[in-house]
Amino acid sequence: MRVLAIGDVHGCLGHLDDLLAWVAPAATDELIFLGDYVDRGPDTRGVLNRLIELKQKRPVVCLRGNHEVMMLEARFGSRSDRKQWLSVGGVQALGSYGPALGVSGTFDDVPGGHWEFLEYELVPYHETDRFIFVHAGVYPDAALDDQPDNMLYWEFLPEAMRHCSGKQVICGHSSQRSGLPKVIPGAVCIDTHAYAGGWLTCLDAISGRYWQVDVIGRKREGRVDYEE
Structure with missing residues (x-):
């Protein structure tokens, strides 16, 4: 069994499909997505469709990222919430919901199933016996249930992040x-x-092995050595 984590997709459906085809997660593998599925890349709609399809076929853990938080806040929030989201990739996200090529969509064009996925199907973190999976980070001395939203979704990588549980993040x-x-x-x-x-x-x-694909379909792989 492998414990497979996939990093920030950001609307890059081609990358995602190529990566899944290459890695070929088995039914016994645990599959975890780390958040930020929407914004910036060209196909937010396609990425959300793919994740919803995957969850219908097999167990998949989908974490919440700060871009999902912003997209939800922009839907019913203030003008400044919408302006902030549009400035960091929301324009591209709505563009993927447009009725025709080159025509942007609106919030009303986003399917209800996508809003339900963003609001109800995402989790703040995932924990196994050896690992903690999170979008942004954790405070080292706080239990996972006590981690504030700003750390889970917004804080950037520090020089070290040794959690008190002893688990690798x-x-x-x-x-x-x-x-x-x-x-x-x-x-x-x-x-x-x-x-x-x-x-x-x-x-x-578990093994530290990783696989990578880019926009033109190139592939490469390597291995990370964890620092305790």
């Missing part, structure tokens, strides 16, 4: 423009900048 959010996973004491970040010419990463948390 697997996170996204802090985009690595190098295109490579970032290892720090206690954690590894696998947001590898997929939407902007980078790579989408899948990490087998």
